[in-house]
Amino acid sequence: MRELTFMEAIREALREELRRDDKVYMQGEDIGLFGGCFGVTAGLQDEFGPERVMDTPISEAAILGTAVGAAIMGLRPVPEIMFADFLPVCFDQLYNQAAKLKYMSNGEIGIPLTLRTACGAGIQAAAQHSQTLEALCVHCPGLKVVYPGTAYDAYGLLKSAIRDDEPVVFFEQKLLYFIGEKEEIPDEEFTIPLGKADVKREGDDVTIVAYGLMTGRALAAAEQLQADGISAEVVDPRTLSPLDAETIIDSVKKTHRVVIAHEAPKTGGFGGEVAAILAEQAFDYLDAPVMRVAAPDIPIPFSPPMENFYIPSVERIVEAVKGLM
Amino acid sequence: MTTEERGLTDEQLVGMYRGMHRVRTFEMKAADEFAKGVMPGFVHLSVGQEAIAVGTVSGLRGDDFVSPTHRGHGCLIIKGMPMRAMFAEMLGRKTGVCGGKGCSFHMGNLSLGIYEINGILGSSSPIAVGSAFAMKKMGTDQVHLAYFGDGQSNLGSIHEAMNFAAIHKLPVVFICENNQFGISMRQSDAQAIEDIADRSVAYGFPGVSVDGNDVIAVHEVTQEAIKRARAGEGPTLIECKTYRWRGHFEGDPTPYRTDEEVAAWMEKCPIKRLRERLISLDILSEEQAEQIAEEVKQEVDEAYQQAWDDPMPAPEDALVLGY
Numbered sequence: 119m120r121e122l123t124f125m126e127a128i129r130e131a132l133r134e135e136l137r138r139d140d141k142v143y144m145q146g147e148d149i150g151l152f153g154g155c156f157g158v159t160a161g162l163q164d165e166f167g168p169e170r171v172m173d174t175p176i177s178e179a180a181i182l183g184t185a186v187g188a189a190i191m192g193l194r195p196v197p198e199i200m201f202a203d204f205l206p207v208c209f210d211q212l213y214n215q216a217a218k219l220k221y222m223s224n225g226e227i228g229i230p231l232t233l234r235t236a237c238g239a240g241i242q243a244a245a246q247h248s249q250t251l252e253a254l255c256v257h258c259p260g261l262k263v264v265y266p267g268t269a270y271d272a273y274g275l276l277k278s279a280i281r282d283d284e285p286v287v288f289f290e291q292k293l294l295y296f297i298g299e300k301e302e303i304p305d306e307e308f309t310i311p312l313g314k315a316d317v318k319r320e321g322d323d324v325t326i327v328a329y330g331l332m333t334g335r336a337l338a339a340a341e342q343l344q345a346d347g348i349s350a351e352v353v354d355p356r357t358l359s360p361l362d363a364e365t366i367i368d369s370v371k372k373t374h375r376v377v378i379a380h381e382a383p384k385t386g387g388f389g390g391e392v393a394a395i396l397a398e399q400a401f402d403y404l405d406a407p408v409m410r411v412a413a414p415d416i417p418i419p420f421s422p423p424m425e426n427f428y429i430p431s432v433e434r435i436v437e438a439v440k441g442l443m
Numbered sequence: 444m445t446t447e448e449r450g451l452t453d454e455q456l457v458g459m460y461r462g463m464h465r466v467r468t469f470e471m472k473a474a475d476e477f478a479k480g481v482m483p484g485f486v487h488l489s490v491g492q493e494a495i496a497v498g499t500v501s502g503l504r505g506d507d508f509v510s511p512t513h514r515g516h517g518c519l520i521i522k523g524m525p526m527r528a529m530f531a532e533m534l535g536r537k538t539g540v541c542g543g544k545g546c547s548f549h550m551g552n553l554s555l556g557i558y559e560i561n562g563i564l565g566s567s568s569p570i571a572v573g574s575a576f577a578m579k580k581m582g583t584d585q586v587h588l589a590y591f592g593d594g595q596s597n598l599g600s601i602h603e604a605m606n607f608a609a610i611h612k613l614p615v616v617f618i619c620e621n622n623q624f625g626i627s628m629r630q631s632d633a634q635a636i637e638d639i640a641d642r643s644v645a646y647g648f649p650g651v652s653v654d655g656n657d658v659i660a661v662h663e664v665t666q667e668a669i670k671r672a673r674a675g676e677g678p679t680l681i682e683c684k685t686y687r688w689r690g691h692f693e694g695d696p697t698p699y700r701t702d703e704e705v706a707a708w709m710e711k712c713p714i715k716r717l718r719e720r721l722i723s724l725d726i727l728s729e730e731q732a733e734q735i736a737e738e739v740k741q742e743v744d745e746a747y748q749q750a751w752d753d754p755m756p757a758p759e760d761a762l763v764l765g766y
Contacts, residue, residue: 421535
């Protein structure tokens with residue numbers, strides 16, 4: 119068994135995929151010499167050289183756009199957009215190019231790229247460096263969206279994403295880089311299939327759907343709820359698109375109550391999508407309205423008391439569950 | 444060339460000296476306090492680049508505007524932003540420039556002619572050009588200084604901003620602070636040209652490179668560009684060549700350069716250079732220089748202490764805007 123943090127798990131997955139397939143290469147700002155602004159890619163340029171782990175100028179449209187072009191020609195780029203907040207700078211390359219060229223070409227063009235990006239709040243990086251924009255990517259047909267909440271999942275999912283022939287956006291919650299809990303990860307390489315949710319904790323009274331930073335918080339909430347006699351099942355979708363709705367619905371058939379927890383703001387968030395799916399496909403199994411725990415609809419504030427208020431807490435998840443009982 | 448011939452009085456020159464000291468002292472205070480772990484988030488300090496803030500902003504009118512970079516504390520200070528409110532923002536206090544909502548690199552104040560610093564590189568330039576567009580439309584003779592770094596110069600939005608400003612002959616002065624790094628990437632690796640000022644040709648307006656550590660030279664070229672802008676002759680690109688003494692952010696271990704390289708640039712300190720020049724011209728004495736340093740230190744320390752004592756916001760203040 120290896121013991122890896124969230125960041126280390128991502129680094130090992132990258133290392134293994136770079137070793138496995140010569141066509142895989144990385145490009146992004148400060149990923150090479152500096153090892154990534156958070157240290158995620160430390161040592162990779164030393165091992166693989168500056169042409170496979172390449173530093174780029176500050177040019178998001180070029181970082182993603184050239185990756186699209188290289189992917190069409192048969193390479194397997196893993197571009198990094200340093201902060202998810204910078205995705206809007208290259209949105210055209212993401213939305214109109216990476217996501218749509220295959221369909222517009224009637225399937226001729228393939229774009230096997232994996233876009234990695236650090237997202238989320240918790241380190242007081244303020245409004246333009248703390249967003250989590252998965253809902254925008256889920257809403258774009260042609261993109262796969264992966265959002266791990268544990269080191270184990272990050273490792274297995276990133277390897278699958280890189281091997282996937284479709285464009286994948288891989289969200290890495292940056293507070294998880296810093297929390298740095300070690301998890302046990304098998305020594306032998308493994309992958310986790312995209313599009314498969316994971317029941318992280320079994321329970322009977324309520325389903326908590328949670329991902330990213332909220333995975334750990336939902337599990338902590340489930341522990342607290344247990345002490346109050348409420349048995350919570352935590353389902354982590356892991357891949358947001360394509361979503362494994364079946365696993366979520368199976369859980370709801372058992373528990374009849376759902377809380378969805380995500381870090382992103384409530385309105386237009388991914389929670390609304392899950393709630394709509396449940397309303398369509400699990401209506402008869404619901405004994406209570408589907409509740410969402412999410413951030414308020416405001417930009418992320420800087421100062422710690424306000425940032426902590428913004429990010430959904432364990433307590434808010436617990437309260438939301440109790441409100442359904 | 445005498446200082447009178449350069450159009451600067453003794454008083455103005457001593458004022459620039461004081462101004463650079465204020466910026467340097469503020470930034471070093473921020474560095475010291477940040478190292479204690481009391482400031483949340485990130486700060487990007489402009490130590491070594493003070494001549495650009497002072498040279499470009501001195502001589503602006505109160506109703507002129509600036510759009511500083513994320514490394515822009517110097518511009519803010521010289522444009523008149525109170526140090527206490529700046530420190531308070533960096534400490535996350537409720538009394539901060541943005542009420543604690545913004546952070547070090549989101550400060551601004553419209554009444555002082557300071558547009559909100561932007562955390563997305565490249566994005567402040569089109570906005571500054573838009574401001575200049577409005578100035579022209581409204582028939583004022585205000586100008587807008589649009590700052591960006593060498594790293595940022597490779598973003599598409601800078602290209603678009605400059606082209607737009609050129610076709611409309613807008614009263615904007617583009618100021619490129621070439622401190623030779625975009626975090627870890629050297630300017631020489633990020634672009635195939637040496638002088639970013641050369642790019643102005645592509646848009647059809649003048650560009651000039653200047654020693655960014657010579658505050659008088661920076662001031663002179665900026666004043667010329669401002670005159671052009673006010674006269675309706677359109678934009679200018681000024682590239683100020685300088686060097687970033689500290690890391691990109693406080694805590695940056697700077698694996699991408701050597702101590703020797705930094706030390707060599709510290710020899711070209713803009714403050715040291717002006718001091719030596721003013722002393723040699725008998726405009727400033729050693730005693731006066733010391734006196735200025737003392738006064739500035741007191742100013743900065745007082746501002747920090749006041750900010751330190753200011754209250755933190757309540758959690759729910761996140762939901763309320765202050766204006």
